[in-house]
Amino acid sequence: MKKTTTPHIVPIDQYKRTKIIASVGPATDSYEQIRALIKAGANGLRLNFSHGTHDERKRQIKWIRDASKELDKPVAIIQDLQGPKIRLGDFEGTITVESGQSFRLQYGADYDKTGIIPIQYDLSKKMKRGERLYLFDGRVQMTITSIKDGVIHAQAENDGYLLKRKGINIPDTDLGGDVITEKDKADLAFGSTQDIDFVAQSFVQTADDLRAMRQLMRSLNMDARLIVKFETRSAVEHMDAIVREADMVMVARGDLAFETRPESVPIVQRQLVGLGRKYARPTIIATQMLASMTESPEPTRAEVSDVATAVIIGADCVMLSDETNVGK
Template sequence: HRLGTEVGILADLQGPKIRIETFTAGKVELRAGAAFTLICREGVTAGDESHVGVSYLGLINDVGPGDTLLLDDGLMALQVESLDGDRIHTRVLTDGVLSNRKGLNRLGGGLSLGALTDKDRADIGHAAAIDADFLAVSFCRSAADMDETRALAKAVGWSPHLVAKIERAEAITNLEEIIIASDVVMVARGDLGVEIGDAELPGLQKKIIREALLHNRVVITATQMLQSMVDNPIPTRAEVLDVANAVIDGTDAVMLSAESASGQYPVKAVEAMVR
């Protein structure tokens, strides 16, 4: 208000992001071909090059031999070989460094974790207290997730515009019903790309934008749009084309993440995107 500019506030629910636990040294270096075990149990001691705990204890019920598990937004890949009690025995597929609390996805989706955690339900009350304009639902799977969120907001006397973040394979399957149950749709390309694979992502981005527009819903395209500007003062030509193509396809908004939250050139990133 002081600057004479109206800026909407979007509250983003964390959702059920699955993460590994911690390592004794904070990180480990894993080599392709090495054995590595994920332990689905509370109170697991800090991990090392052979094992680490996971935050979602039900993971062992959602995976099986042959499944590919992706960590750190796909930078590290593990293939499940066997299950034993609370242990998922895997084989490392890619060399790399894995550090504390990195995210974990199953290639192709299929994890049974619900969209709303107890923390999310409490955070709805906090977002209502500041009267945020938008409420984003992370990892939604169906219209039921959006309906539950709307009901929880209504119960505390709040009516935000609901944003469905499309970032799970199941959300693609139920895309139309999710769009209808939402006010805004976000193409959340980070986790979505990890779950369905980068090769499928461009076509799906266009499909999500097209479906949202058909149902007269606002659509946001997000994630790594100007990623190089975290460290550089100008975008790459590929990033310029990425932003332009999203706009040409009909997206109503484009979003910055690390570029403006933790990057070295937040103002330049915003200026570049506006151009």
């Protein structure tokens, strides 16, 4: 191959063509849309098991395989497990948030009757005054002012709004416990009947979490490859051992930014790509690659540069999330 060099950066003749992973969601929940994703160049399709039913996923898997066969293009199917992700509970419509406003949050609360924001995990037993809550993927930040009788009292630090079942990040709090939830076990059992190609494990803390997942997959006779998602501070601290234990590595920059700091993400991204190359583990760069295209037909200049950087540093795949999940 003729050597090609980008001036002042790096030789790129050693890099193969970077693959594209797209997420399937409400905006692409049809055979026609899935076929369009594959035709446009998707090499893998991600199914987010934080949402949806097994019947819905079974239908989507059939569409993927049918479209792949029709287009004569092989496409990997990725089962992305929810893991111990903490989420808001159910409520109607949106909750408007204003900076300085006080809120109450409680496990299993009924918002319509009590005005208390429901959450799907009892954080009152784990958190304490002064610790931070990032709600709705960081769109709203709150600080705990007190906890009493299982109710968390918190003050909003910025304006925003909340929607049901959106994620909560707690960067100051260590929940401990098993990262493989009962929901993950049920979803994995379903995946074992669908001949899934890859399983993505969420919120991994140490290499032992991957070993436990492999043992569970073996008990289900699954031969899928295991992707580790780097989303926690603990995973970053144990990155060498975790990368060696995994089959593939995903830099899940959304949750990672809240668990560490946004300014540390580019450094961690480069470190993980480097370890992936060292141990021959393919790497995926994910989250906000082309986030503006959720609404706009064109990416920003910064997003184009971000994607180019991922390719130049040697990432094997880039992944689209909301862009194809809920984008217009």
